[in-house]
Amino acid sequence: MSDERPIGVFDSGIGGITVLKALRATLPHENLVYLGDTARLPYGTKSAETVTAYATQATKHLLGHDVKMVVIACNTASAVALEPLKKALAPIPVIGVIEPGAKAGTKATKTGRIGVIATEATVKGGAYMRAIQAAMPGAEVTQAPCGLFVTLAEEGWVKGDVAEAAARRYLAPLFKGRNAPDTLVLGCTHFPVLARTIAKVVGKQVKLVDSAATTAKAVTEALAERGLAAKRKARGKTRFLATDSTERFARVGGIFFGEEIRARDVELVDIMPG
Numbered sequence: 001m002s003d004e005r006p007i008g009v010f011d012s013g014i015g016g017i018t019v020l021k022a023l024r025a026t027l028p029h030e031n032l033v034y035l036g037d038t039a040r041l042p043y044g045t046k047s048a049e050t051v052t053a054y055a056t057q058a059t060k061h062l063l064g065h066d067v068k069m070v071v072i073a074c075n076t077a078s079a080v081a082l083e084p085l086k087k088a089l090a091p092i093p094v095i096g097v098i099e100p101g102a103k104a105g106t107k108a109t110k111t112g113r114i115g116v117i118a119t120e121a122t123v124k125g126g127a128y129m130r131a132i133q134a135a136m137p138g139a140e141v142t143q144a145p146c147g148l149f150v151t152l153a154e155e156g157w158v159k160g161d162v163a164e165a166a167a168r169r170y171l172a173p174l175f176k177g178r179n180a181p182d183t184l185v186l187g188c189t190h191f192p193v194l195a196r197t198i199a200k201v202v203g204k205q206v207k208l209v210d211s212a213a214t215t216a217k218a219v220t221e222a223l224a225e226r227g228l229a230a231k232r233k234a235r236g237k238t239r240f241l242a243t244d245s246t247e248r249f250a251r252v253g254g255i256f257f258g259e260e261i262r263a264r265d266v267e268l269v270d271i272m273p274g
């Protein structure tokens with residue numbers, strides 16, 4: 001069995017492109033449609049109700065592109081809205097990034113002490129705590145919200161004085177003392193582009209993990225289980241949709257994608273109801 005329909009990938013902005021990149025590498029023959037709700041970013045400072053409403057509208061828009069599966073490449077939306085999104089999109093399967101991120105953390109740790117950095121909404125909801133404890137009962141999880149990292153990443157300020165000062169301010173409390181975590185989960189899809197700066201601040205001994213590779217693995221398995229994998233020989237296409245400035249999406253999105261995105265290849269879409 002094979003299914004040539006595209007996989008929908010959704011994030012509040014361009015951060016989810018870190019997951020898209022992993023999907024592109026792992027599943028070269030799949031067509032991918034990426035939607036960034038850039039008009040309403042950030043999600044991480046908003047209530048669970050608002051995030052759920054926005055994410056439902058955005059992912060339903062992807063159904064209009066005849067997607068066979070939806071990947072919620074946003075930790076905030078995965079943390080607070082995965083179950084409502086699964087219901088809203090049924091029977092289309094929906095995969096979030098929290099469980100894959102938690103698994104990456106539990107696989108990497110030697111001491112069982114895991115730090116998680118994420119947006120305020122993700123930290124507040126406690127989804128990472130629960131997912132890590134489920135995968136590794138007894139794990140010691142410490143969390144810190146790092147909302148400014150989202151702005152720095154969207155601004156393209158991923159290294160230098162400002163990024164380092166923010167990283168020190170956020171991360172120093174998490175890493176002081178003898179019981180500091182040996183692993184840090186980058187629990188926001190915007191954070192991997194800041195990895196070098198974060199590593200400089202926390203030290204080389206701390207393993208940095210994110211959910212991109214483990215999510216790509218989860219998607220590959222889910223496609224195989226359901227007989228949904230594409231069988232085409234040619235490379236799959238990647239299509240970009242954004243709810244605000246296509247020029248900005250292309251410019252900053254290219255940093256996340258690791259290759260040029262042309263503004264004319266980004267489609268402006270209106271996903272608001274009514």
Ligand code: DGL
Pocket residue numbers: 011012013015016041042043044045073074075076077119122150187188189190
């Ligand atoms: N990329 C989103 C996440 O993974 C956060 C960005 C935002 O606050 O919208 O949590």
